[in-house]
Amino acid sequence: HIGDIEVQKLSASHIQTMVNSMHEKGLAPRSIKYVITNLNQILNYAISNDIIIKNPTRSVILPRQEKFQHEVYSLDEVKKLIHCSKGTRLEDIIAIEVFTGLRRGEVLALKWEDINFEEKTLTIRRNLIHEDNGIQFTTPKTQAGTRTIVVPNELIIYLERLKNKRIRQRLRAGKNYHNLDLIVCKENGEPYDPRMVSIWFREFLDGNNLKRIR
Secondary structure (H helix, E strand, O other): OOOOOOHHHOOHHHHHHHHHHHHHOOOOHHHHHHHHHHHHHHHHHHHHOOOOOOOHHHHOOOOOOOOOOOOOOOHHHHHHHHHHHOOOOOHHHHHHHHHHOOOHHHHHOOEHHHEEOOOOEEEEOOEEEEEOOEEEEEOOOOHHHOEEEEOOHHHHHHHHHHHHHHHHHHHHHHHHOOOOOEOOOOOOOOOOOHHHHHHHHHHHHHHOOOOOOO
16 A cells, blocks of 8 residues: 555555555454554654654554453353253363353363362463464463462362263273373373364354354
8 A cells, every 4th residue: 555655755644545445445453553553663763763754653543443342151051051061072171161261271271280179279370272383281471370269169079070080081091091180181181182172162052053252
């Protein structure tokens, strides 16, 4: 849009036309703001080097960014979610997510050492992510990322049963079991790939006529 215009001749009108065009073509307001922020930095540099006198981006009106509204499930939808997950590979993940509100990567990274059955608390210490070289456990970047939450008695009972199930799995697998102490894992103890879990979850929702929410 403005690549052929000399910086000294670049006006707010030129930039506004570019912004309007990007918006009309469906580019997200956040992406447009990113473009203008970068352009603003370039023009500020031009000012500091006496190439131009003023920065025309300051007069440009950006499209409003709509505030994101989180959707939530109703109580009946939550009950259906849990019921439909029974016996599936997503059952444990969904149960923990419903009772804790944790992110999926946090759920997949939980270890038994993170659960205090007596105090009925759960401590979030790590995250499981998918990277180019495979899945990786990461630690929270901020102190707020590591936190301890109180969990309901229903989840404690569920986790007690699940722990016994994991012990039986480990005994069956023997030497083939990868004992990473994970609460949620494959039959052989290996962690799930978060990317695959997200794909399974979308398929699960669509197959059970449950809405997708963010």
